[in-house]
Amino acid sequence: MPQFLNATDADFEARFAALLTMKREDAPDVxxxxxxxxxxxxxxxxxxxxxxxxxxxxxxxxxxxxxxxxxxxxxxxxxxxxxxxxxxxxxxxxxxxxxxxxxxxxxxxxxxxxxxxxxxxxxxxxxxxxxxxxxxxxxxxxxxxxxxxxxxxxxxxxxxxxxxxxxxxxxxxxxxxxxxxxxxxxxxxxxxxxxxxxxxxxxxxxxxxxxxxxxxxxxxxxxxxxxxxxDMIAGPSEILVIADAQNDPDWIAVDLLSQAEHDESAQSILITDDAAFGAAVARAVDKRLETLERRAIAGASWRDFGAVVVVRDLAQAAELSNRIAPEHLELAVADPDALAAKITHAGAIFLGQWTPEAIGDYIGGPNHVLPTARSARFSSGLSVMDFIKRTTMARMTPESLHAIGPAAVRLATSESLEAHGLSVQARLDRLNR
Amino acid sequence: MPQFLNATDADFEARFAALLTMKREDAPDVxxxxxxxxxxxxxxxxxxxxxxxxxxxxxxxxxxxxxxxxxxxxxxxxxxxxxxxxxxxxxxxxxxxxxxxxxxxxxxxxxxxxxxxxxxxxxxxxxxxxxxxxxxxxxxxxxxxxxxxxxxxxxxxxxxxxxxxxxxxxxxxxxxxxxxxxxxxxxxxxxxxxxxxxxxxxxxxxxxxxxxxxxxxxxxxxxxxxxxxxDMIAGPSEILVIADAQNDPDWIAVDLLSQAEHDESAQSILITDDAAFGAAVARAVDKRLETLERRAIAGASWRDFGAVVVVRDLAQAAELSNRIAPEHLELAVADPDALAAKITHAGAIFLGQWTPEAIGDYIGGPNHVLPTARSARFSSGLSVMDFIKRTTMARMTPESLHAIGPAAVRLATSESLEAHGLSVQARLDRLNR
The missing domain is CATH 3.40.50.1980 (Nitrogenase molybdenum iron protein domain)
Known part of the structure; x- marks a missing residue:
């Protein structure tokens, strides 16, 4: 059984915080x-x-x-x-x-x-x-x-x-x-x-x-x-699905399982504003698990790290999502663009119920190498930026050096870096001769 | 005395390769x-x-x-x-x-x-x-x-x-x-x-x-x-100056010293196509070292890690520079833009003799946090990119899923990731009903 959390429960904050800091990986020391x-x-x-x-x-x-x-x-x-x-x-x-x-x-x-x-x-x-x-x-x-x-x-x-x-x-x-x-x-x-x-x-x-x-x-x-x-050292895969009640529970169930089947340490979380829908998805997961080829892996992941979180509204769902900073975020809601506008940290967002996360794993176009373990707070998925680098360029004229060089000399002096100042001053001296 | 290398020497390649792999840092194990x-x-x-x-x-x-x-x-x-x-x-x-x-x-x-x-x-x-x-x-x-x-x-x-x-x-x-x-x-x-x-x-x-x-x-x-x-873990500072004979040796000398004064492990290298000019710069460095406040540090850096490399022409200078992948590169030559076009790896380039590197340390505008120790081969200086992150977005329509979904199912099947395929197929089945 995955965890069930409800935002109205007295112990919700403590349990959600525990979900955030849950240790899922036990990498061998090699x-x-x-x-x-x-x-x-x-x-x-x-x-x-x-x-x-x-x-x-x-x-x-x-x-x-x-x-x-x-x-x-x-x-x-x-x-x-x-x-x-x-x-x-x-x-x-x-x-x-x-x-x-x-x-x-x-x-x-x-x-x-x-x-x-x-x-x-x-x-x-x-x-x-x-x-x-x-x-x-x-x-x-x-x-x-x-x-x-x-x-x-x-x-x-x-x-x-x-x-x-x-x-x-x-x-x-x-x-x-x-x-x-x-x-x-x-x-x-x-x-x-x-x-x-x-x-x-x-x-x-x-x-x-x-x-x-x-x-x-x-x-x-x-x-x-x-x-x-x-590139990054990736951790186990994760998916967060935010879904309202206007979804087929089975679609959301297979979406959750599509990450769970990767690894016993993977994590699949559903956040919904409808408790009955959350329960229906959990039932649909169990049904799919009966026949899934990788049911041993997916079942262990869902049991140990899965969660269904019931919130009072989608604004609260966005707040919780931003604390999770998920690798993959599905927004299976009526107005996914409005909800996406509230998301500040996520590796990739899949908008609307016709966009299962797996489409992005293969063929959507965006990269499937994405930040895991809450690192979407500070990092991005793989991109062309990982294979290029920037060289900054500057070219002073005598006039521009005359305009800004004295400030550089003053700052160098304040940092006791005399040669820094001299390298500018030697040129300014030529201009002032 | 810094090292003097000449591209026409029989042992040049071996000595240049040694310069590249010189260990300058002995970080204590803390x-x-x-x-x-x-x-x-x-x-x-x-x-x-x-x-x-x-x-x-x-x-x-x-x-x-x-x-x-x-x-x-x-x-x-x-x-x-x-x-x-x-x-x-x-x-x-x-x-x-x-x-x-x-x-x-x-x-x-x-x-x-x-x-x-x-x-x-x-x-x-x-x-x-x-x-x-x-x-x-x-x-x-x-x-x-x-x-x-x-x-x-x-x-x-x-x-x-x-x-x-x-x-x-x-x-x-x-x-x-x-x-x-x-x-x-x-x-x-x-x-x-x-x-x-x-x-x-x-x-x-x-x-x-x-x-x-x-x-x-x-x-x-x-x-x-x-x-x-x-951000990056920075090593000791470095400067490479490529200068032709049409420069004041003293300007180039203080430019070299402006990095040498940072740290005894800093490295300052001059590449020039004129051996006499190279010797003149080395003399100018010695003269400046007589009075420089931080002469103990700058002198040790110049003596232990400094180098003057004489090349046959500026094209060769660019080749060697690309092997060094310097943190700071000054191009004090008649046509710095033409030379810069040949540079493939450098943290920052300072073009022309009116652009001492120190202007970039303080006031030029570009960042002074730059890749050291040859890491300009694969990384960039600090920028706004270090403080933002990208979230990729995808939204399928029923029509677009119909167009590309079957290929995703096929790839998922080829990777034995059944639930990935099911999450797409469940939606395709609805469309085909």
Whole structure:
């Protein structure tokens, strides 16, 4: 049974606060093991990669077979059905169209002193995309990471995907091909992250590493951060649905289960202004759970972390949502735009009852890599911004330096940074001669 | 003596590669001490803050005296000379004008299927700014962190600045007042970071923490990351000057020293296409070092980490600069725009010989918080983007779901995520009835 909370209950605030701070993840501490793996890859390069792949993935590689050849990629991609290929291509096209609009413009202007100011955006030269092997090897994640990188202008786009026992997911290779990945290696784990961060004889280093992974991958990303950029370290998935009584309880039930089925640590919450509707959704969840393929996972998530919260009105729903700062927020209400206007913190919003969250996981266009664990209070989902960086530009004229230089000298002096002041003063002296 | 490298030397590539990977920082390992401080603040709140402030800053506080009152701020701000106040106000106005232009726009459009897509930007609700005490207590850093936060729309802007032995820097309080800081606490170190991240009875928690600090502050920021957002962990400052022979060697010398004086670990590099000019600059540096107030620091930095690199032409200078990915890049050449067009990685570019880097530290308008240690390959300086976050939006119509929903169902099935597919299929079934 999930939790049932009602805003009119005396203990509501305490229980809601407990829901907010609930610990859902018990990540194993693999940091020491990961440190050893990274050190091994830095010391022995390709040889370490081959040994570790043999140990963890039961796969014997040589530096020559580490990388998928163009022929191999074409062969695997050719195994995908025409229907699956068409679906992937439609998804890639829609994700590309959405992310194309994210590219910011360079700016340059002349201020009132005659100084030229502005900034310029340039892409990261080389990015590395980690893709998990086995069950969590999702072609949709390949698109969501690789397409924004290519839209941003990243020239070299490396992908590492482990193939335990040599098992390859053809859809993952096809997704990489469609989205413009330029190199694919059949390696995984902390060793793949280390190879991309530090390079080996076979794998040139990259500047930024993104993509999901298990505890080893997450710990390795944390450790190489600074040496390279990384995206967020994602926690378990979450969905918050705000729904009024004018919904089919079964639709809302499957929406809640679509996150619950990811992971036993996932969290699905319904907020509604109608207690009877909330109870009907809970019944519909139970009914769906009877037959769902992943009912063991989804059922555990719903039982341990699920919640139905009854509020007095939708304004209160928005307030509670802003405290949760959900990764995914569905607004299944009569006027979703009005409710969305009250939302200040959310990774992605799905408006109206015809927009199930899963549409955004695959094909809507927006990115499905989103801030979890309340981090939507301060961070955003993956975008082209993760693959570009800003260089600020300034050009003084003698006149503009004359106008603002003395203030810089004064501030440098107040901070006891004499050479800072001298570098401006030496030029002002020339003007005043 | 700094290093002298010439691109025509046989060992040039090896020496340049060594320059790139030179270890300049030997940060003390304070992580365990910091973990204990954070745990203490989480457990005992205000009482821990008062005890730690007494121990580290030799200052007795109570929860009532932790925060500067409005009267105290006004009193200290009133001690600043009219000239210093005018300089700070000019700097704040210019920084504000520059950062105003960084605010991105919300977007919304209807695609060919009738789906409404877009995104919306919202500010972080509460940000915390750390300002070091003592010698490194820079009013310019207050402006560079606080102004972008306020431009972004951050409502609650907290500042923590330690006041060892009760010594207050009036310029720092004035800078906070000018830039719109809403709360100021006289606490510092890892305890201040912990208080801002987790909150105490007196200090409400924030969502994002920015600002420079010593090894304790840096370790604390790393530890609270995830609970709150943080800005980058900055390394020692760096400057790269690319200069042709048409420059006054003394100007370039003071520019190099303006970063060297920050820190013995700072690094100043000159790249020039004229060996005689390079030698002249090195002589000018030595001459300036004879009298510079901070000659001990600047001299050690120049001796240990400084370098003069002679190249065959400016195209080669750009190539080397892109491998360095400098924090600050001065282009003191005849056609700086042409050279800038070849630069792919740099935190900030200062164009032409009338633009000393120090103008950007104070008053140019761009931010002086910039990526160090080659991280300009993948990251940007501080901006309004650090204080806002994007919520992606999608709204399907029955028609748009009919158009793209089947592809989502197919992809969900290929990933064995049945409930994802069901959440779309349940709606498609209604349409097909």
């Amino acid at each position: 940091d020491e093991a990961v440190a050893a793996i990274i050190a091994d890859v830095r010391a022995r390069g390709d040889a370490a990669i081959c040994d570790l792949t043999s140990r963890f993935d039961r796969l014997d590689l040589t530096p020559e077979t580490m990388r998928f050849s163009a022929d191999e990629i074409a062969d695997y991609a050719g195994q995908v059905s025409a229907e699956d290929r068409a679906a992937l291509e439609l998804a890639a096209a829609r994700i590309r169209a959405y992310h194309d609009r994210q590219m910011p413009r360079d700016e340059s202007w002349v201020d009132e002193t005659g100084a030229t100011l502005g900034w310029r955006w340039t892409p990261v030269s080389a990015a590395g995309l980690y893709v998990p092997g086995g069950l969590a090897s999702y072609p949709s994640s390949v698109l969501m990471n690789a397409v924004p990188a290519r839209v941003a202008g990243v020239e070299r786009l490396v992908m590492c995907v482990p193939t335990p026992d040599g098992v390859v997911n053809p859809l993952v290779l096809l997704a990489a091909q469609i989205s413009g990945v330029t190199e694919i290696y059949r390696i995984g784990g902390a060793q793949a992250v280390a190879a991309m961060a530090y390079g080996t004889d076979t794998i040139a280093p990259v500047d930024k590493i993104t993509g999901p992974g298990n505890a080893f991958v997450a710990a390795a990303k944390r450790r190489v951060f600074g040496r390279v950029g990384i | 992580d365990e001490a910091v973990a204990a401080i954070i745990a203490d603040v989480r457990a005992r709140g205000d009482a821990a803050i008062c005890d730690l402030t007494s121990r580290f800053d030799r200052l007795d506080l109570t929860p009532e005296t932790m925060r500067f009152s409005a009267d105290e701020i006004a009193d200290y701000a009133g001690q600043v000379s009219a000239e210093d106040r005018a300089a700070l106000e000019l700097a704040a106005a210019r920084i504000r004008a520059y950062h105003d232009r960084q605010m991105p726009r919300d977007e919304s459009w209807v695609d060919e299927t009738g789906a409404t897509l877009g995104w919306r930007w919202t500010p972080v609700s509460a940000a915390g700014l750390y300002v070091p005490g003592g010698l490194a207590s820079y009013p310019s850093s207050v402006l560079m962190n606080a102004v972008p936060a306020r431009v972004a729309g951050v409502e609650r802007l907290v500042m923590c600045v330690p006041t060892p032995d009760g010594v207050v820097n009036p310029l720092v309080l004035l800078a906070a007042q000018i830039s719109g800081v809403t709360e100021i606490y006289r606490i510092g170190g890892a305890q201040a970071v912990a208080a801002m991240a987790y909150g105490t009875d007196t200090i409400a928690p924030v969502d994002k923490i920015t600002g420079p600090g010593n090894a304790f502050v840096a370790a604390a920021k790393r530890r609270v990351f995830g609970r709150v957002g943080i």
